[in-house]
Every structure is written in structure tokens, then in C-alpha cells.
Amino acid sequence: MTTVTRFAPSPTGRLHVGNIRTALHNWMLARKHGGKFLLRIDDTDAERSREEYVEAIRADLDWLGIVPDAEERQSARLAKYDHAFEALRAAGRVYPCYETQQELELKRKIRLGRGLPPIYDRGALALSEGDRAAKEAEGIAPHWRFKLDHDEPIAWEDGVRGAQKFDPAQLSDPVIRRADGSWLYMLPSAVDDLDMGITDVLRGEDHVSNTAVQIQMFTALIAAHYAAQQIPAFAHEALLVGKEGKLSKRLGSLGCNAFRERGIEPAAIVALLARLGTSLPVEPIADRAVLLDTFDLATFGRAPARFEDAELERVNSAIVHQMGFAEVADRLPKGMDEAGWHAIRPNLAHVSEAAEWWRLVTGPIEPREFSADDRAYLSEAARLLEWSDDPWHALTAALKEASGRKGKPLFLPLRQALTGTDHGPDMGELLPLIGEDEARARLARGGE
């Protein structure tokens, strides 16, 4: 059976690090097994869904290189949900309810007060035909609940959490459809997972109790001959937390736009999120084939995974240090060539800093003050400079011999005179880029 996974965001906001991770893992699961990865836009909530978010989700996935094999949209499939609903209704698995929000809240409080779990009491099931007709005559349209089968224990082997068991009698019959006919998330999602042949549902552990309910929905849909497929396998990954606990407060700053502005490479996000919360070490692995090779749900831990900006930065700079010229050429300062990139790359935490370092090559550089001793030394350096394949090593060898200097006094005044800074890229790589005439002029200026 070909693996088919899906990432199913609701387009009510931008993606953040938590759902990027879910998308990535679903993509990896499909790729690893040569399967298919779907993007499913869960846009049944017409009021909160926005087209701009649909577009942003696509653009973000594209930037991250998490490319779906196909895209589906729930708003285009409403007739399917009607059909499934009718099948469940005919099978006696959905029922109309007329309580207002206030009534439900009151019932909840009473149950809590009595020490009972605050689940729906199934009051609507006790209504007679006449009671229902009276409600409708009053103009009260029903909302609809899915009727859990209390005699059918719910169990599954979770890909991350292991054996899971739920007593359906301890769960509320979920509302699946609002009084205005619109859909809540539960039923459309189950219908789609069946219709689209989803083999693996991998999502956050905040969905565990939804899965319990949806397993009965899948079974009921199959029994009602709505669909013949097998129900998917489920895996729920532990949530991401920040240093300070929940990430929810700063999710706005943990999306692709903010990452891009900070100079974070998509490859760094992918390398970090691929392994965060697993037993594998987080490493700056830019090659996705390597990440896919080691991807395994069995390595996923059950404890919340800690997302830290410092770790992302660490992975990012290590990724930048591996990036080839062709990958970054269009983001480099004008005139910076492959040799320039190679010289400067090890000094960068972010590609955008290349311009700053490139200025050391093109100038103008910061003029420095030197002691009389150093001025004499630099004048000598200007005289001794000879151009070759490796002018830096030739120069420093000649100066060592001529001046008797070594270590810092040998190197630092040269670096300061040649670049205006105390540290930076390897001088052996930088000097050829500066060029003979300019290098001699800078040394001579230092000696004045």
C-alpha cells in the first residue's frame, strides 16, 4: 500500500513553527516511503478562513521546499460531507440537538458541581418527535451531534504514543454540524481521510481525543457503506514548547516571514525541525536525503520538544558555512565571486552579512592608528609584498624572517592595515581578493 499523508491547515492565520513541523514530518513520512503528500486546506469555517492565508501557506511551504503532490480544499467538497452526513443519519449515528450555548454551559457547571465529567448528557436523545417538531415550530434549527457507540471500545496503536485506549462513555458526542448547516472540523476531516486514501495521519498530540472520536466515525462511515477503505494509522507528536513554556505567545515571530527576515535559511528550519524532539541529534544537515534516511517515528519522544532560537541560529550558521556559491549568488553583493564567497562564508551567521565582510575587500576600510614600531613594520611589509598564488604566506614568511616577529605582532598589524578590523576571514583567502596594488597601498598607508 502506498503511503499517503496530508497536512491539513485551517487558513485562519500564517503557519508557525509548530505546524511547519507537522507539515515537514508528513512530507518526510511520504517521501521516505515513496508515497504521496497532500496539502488539504481545511476551510469549512467560511468566517475565519481567508484566501490570503491560503496563499501564504502555499508560499511558505514552497519556500521551505515542502512541496505537496496535490492540493485539496474542503470548501470544494461540501456535497461529499452532506452525503456522508446522510449516510450516518440513516444509520442512526447523528442526532439533532436544540440546546443553546447558555444551556450547555449550565449543564456543564452542574455536572462539574456533582463531580461528574463535563460531557454532553445526551439530553437531545430523549426528545420525542413532538418535542422536536415544537422546537422547529419555534424557529429553532438543530445542530447535530455524532452518536458515539458506548459499547465499542476505542483503541489504536499510536505511531508515537504506543497503545491508546479510550472509553467512549467518557467522551462527549461531538457536534459535527452547526445550526446554519456549516461543518465543524471532525466529520469533513474523517470523510476526506477516507476519500483521499490517507494511510497515515500524523499530527500534534492536541488531536488525540479527536482521533478517539474520529476512529468511531471512520468505522461508522465504512459500515454505512459510505466508503470501503481502511482507517488510517495514527501518530501524535509531542507539542513544541519554548524556553519559557508554551510557544503560543510568540507564534507571530515564529513564522516563515519572520525567519526569512532574520536571515534563517529554509534548510536550517528543516534540519532542526526534522529531528527536534527525536532521539537523533540535531545537526546542520542540508542534504534532505540524509534526513529522510534517518527519519523514523520510533525515534520520536513523548516529552514536549523544546524549540530554542539559539539552536536555530546555531544550525543556521553551520548551514550557511556549507552553502555553495550558486545557491546564494543572487543574494550576494555585486562583484562578489565564488572565491569571495568561499573566503567570507565561514564568518557569516547569515548570508546577508556577506556585504559587510565584502567591504573589507572592496574598501574603503576603516583607517587605523599604529605605533611607530608598527608603522615601520607595515612600510617594510609594503616593500616585501610579492604577488604569487599565495601572497599572504609568502609575505608573512618574509616578514618573520626580516623582523623576527611571530604570532600576534606578526599578523595583527597586517590584518588591521589590510582590512581595518582585528578579526575576520582568513587572510590567505582575503589577500588575493584585495589585489596586489590595493594591498600594497593599504600597507603603505598603515606605515605612514
Ligand code: GLU
Ligand atoms: N485543520 C485541522 C487543524 O489545523 C487539521 C488537523 C488534522 O487533522 O491534521 O488543526
